Amino acid sequence: MYRELLDAVTAGDAERAETLLRKGAPADPADGAESTALYRAAAAGRTGLVRALLAAGADPCRVSGGEEEGLPLCAAAAGGHVEAVEALLAAGADPAGREAGGWTPVLWAAAGGRDRALHALLEAGAGAEDANDDGDTPLTLAARRGALGAVRALLEAGADPARPDGEGDTPLSIAYDWLGTQLESALLDQVTDQAPEDAEFVVGRSRAEDGTDLVTVTAVDGEGRPAVQLECQRGHAAVATLLEDATGEWLPFDELVERALPYRDVDEEAETWWTVAASLQRRGDRGTFDDAVRLCVSEDPRRRELAVDVLSQYGFTEDAKPFLEESLPVLRRMAATEGDERVLRSVLGALGHHADPRALPEVLEIVTAEGWTRTEADPAALAAVLPPGHAEGLALLVSMTSDPDPDVRDWATTGLAGLEEDTPQIRDALAARLDDEDLGTVAEAARGLARRGDPRARAGIERVLAESDDDYARDVVTGL
Numbered sequence: 001m002y003r004e005l006l007d008a009v010t011a012g013d014a015e016r017a018e019t020l021l022r023k024g025a026p027a028d029p030a031d032g033a034e035s036t037a038l039y040r041a042a043a044a045g046r047t048g049l050v051r052a053l054l055a056a057g058a059d060p061c062r063v064s065g066g067e068e069e070g071l072p073l074c075a076a077a078a079g080g081h082v083e084a085v086e087a088l089l090a091a092g093a094d095p096a097g098r099e100a101g102g103w104t105p106v107l108w109a110a111a112g113g114r115d116r117a118l119h120a121l122l123e124a125g126a127g128a129e130d131a132n133d134d135g136d137t138p139l140t141l142a143a144r145r146g147a148l149g150a151v152r153a154l155l156e157a158g159a160d161p162a163r164p165d166g167e168g169d170t171p172l173s174i175a176y177d178w179l180g181t182q183l184e185s186a187l188l189d190q191v192t193d194q195a196p197e198d199a200e201f202v203v204g205r206s207r208a209e210d211g212t213d214l215v216t217v218t219a220v221d222g223e224g225r226p227a228v229q230l231e232c233q234r235g236h237a238a239v240a241t242l243l244e245d246a247t248g249e250w251l252p253f254d255e256l257v258e259r260a261l262p263y264r265d266v267d268e269e270a271e272t273w274w275t276v277a278a279s280l281q282r283r284g285d286r287g288t289f290d291d292a293v294r295l296c297v298s299e300d301p302r303r304r305e306l307a308v309d310v311l312s313q314y315g316f317t318e319d320a321k322p323f324l325e326e327s328l329p330v331l332r333r334m335a336a337t338e339g340d341e342r343v344l345r346s347v348l349g350a351l352g353h354h355a356d357p358r359a360l361p362e363v364l365e366i367v368t369a370e371g372w373t374r375t376e377a378d379p380a381a382l383a384a385v386l387p388p389g390h391a392e393g394l395a396l397l398v399s400m401t402s403d404p405d406p407d408v409r410d411w412a413t414t415g416l417a418g419l420e421e422d423t424p425q426i427r428d429a430l431a432a433r434l435d436d437e438d439l440g441t442v443a444e445a446a447r448g449l450a451r452r453g454d455p456r457a458r459a460g461i462e463r464v465l466a467e468s469d470d471d472y473a474r475d476v477v478t479g480l
Helices: 002-011 014-022 037-044 047-055 072-079 082-090 105-111 115-123 138-145 148-156 171-178 183-194 236-247 253-263 271-283 286-295 301-311 324-337 341-354 357-367 377-385 391-400 406-418 424-435 439-451 457-467 471-478
Strands: 200-207 213-220 226-233
Touching: 002 014, 002 037, 014 047, 037 047, 037 072, 037 082, 047 082, 072 082, 072 105, 072 115, 082 115, 105 115, 105 138, 105 148, 115 148, 138 148, 138 171, 138 226, 138 236, 148 236, 148 271, 171 236, 183 200, 183 213, 183 226, 236 253, 236 271, 253 271, 253 286, 253 301, 271 286, 271 301, 286 301, 286 324, 301 324, 301 341, 324 341, 324 357, 341 357, 341 377, 357 377, 357 391, 377 391, 377 406, 391 406, 391 424, 406 424, 406 439, 424 439, 424 457, 439 457, 439 471, 457 471
Parallel strands: none
Antiparallel strands: 200 213, 213 226
16 A cells, blocks of 8 residues: 555645545555655645645654655755645654765755745754765855855854865855856756757746746756756855855955946845845945945946945944934935936935934925835835824825825835824724735734724734734734
């Protein structure tokens, strides 16, 4: 019966597999040299089957005996199958388990840029400093792939940013080696060396889990089957920036600017751009501030945009904004003179981060300008600078809570809920959002009402708890 079970799991036939388990099929093979059904299910990310096999007694720490197989947790981590990873960990899988070559789940997740699986493993107690038999560490593997999210997770978990791999290469030197590399060409060269003679090559681009550009090169054999496939992420510039910060190797301001500019529209959410901007913000020194102000008058709008994004939270800490009095006049002046819409949107965001009521006239001027396309940044900035008792600004923010765009409604509701004022106008606007189709918006409205002691909050809280599976929305209302 086990062979039938293994075939059903391999084929993804959950109904057949579960029927066999109910009839008494063993969840693990008797022969240690055989493949385990659990490994096959984990490798394919079939979480339902993983759970069924575990419930039937499959050993989560057993090494699968098939060719090039190993630990189920390693397979799930390599594939980025987070739910399967979590199910295996909950069943007792060793987060530090090792398979052939000294590979651990963390090493597999890092090598594949699987940052969500990596987070789950690190939270379960896996070490960020594993090394395989060749001396590769999670950080050197993630740096080589250009996996920004994985590198960030590992650094946050305490990985040594200067530890070299078995060949003596540090994570930063590896990232530098890949900077400026034409990924498609580099991967094509590697695949060509491994591919059959009659192979054709397919180059694909998509998004990695962390939002960076993912380049895939596949060699397809004469029968149309994938023979070799290699992947790499276009995150090396951001990775290098994180590692420079971690090792204290600051580059000159202008070099970092040049690093960021090519990536403004490459990443899903400008991840490399914002990594560089955040690095410059954290410096908090006079020289970098002066350089950013200088860049605000560049003829290149992209440079002005980056300068504004740096100034938006320059040197900010939880308790202080040391350059507020110098940066605010620069931003207010740009709000009045800037002609490029994208730069102006950055100015609006920066004024919102500064959260100073002196900028209210500029914020109102921007968000009410003829032809301006409203985004979630508008209510966020307006709420941040809105002083108590300003009727015009409050009326505009209230109107945004019923905007056709759900993101605008959500941010406007969040901003309104967070105001210190308590008026019937605010309460009624919040209550109107309790029927919103977006449950995150409902949660924010309930929060705002609860802060004001309004009993209508109860209806929103109950609706979110009954209808939402979003952790953030549920956390908002359960904390009230």
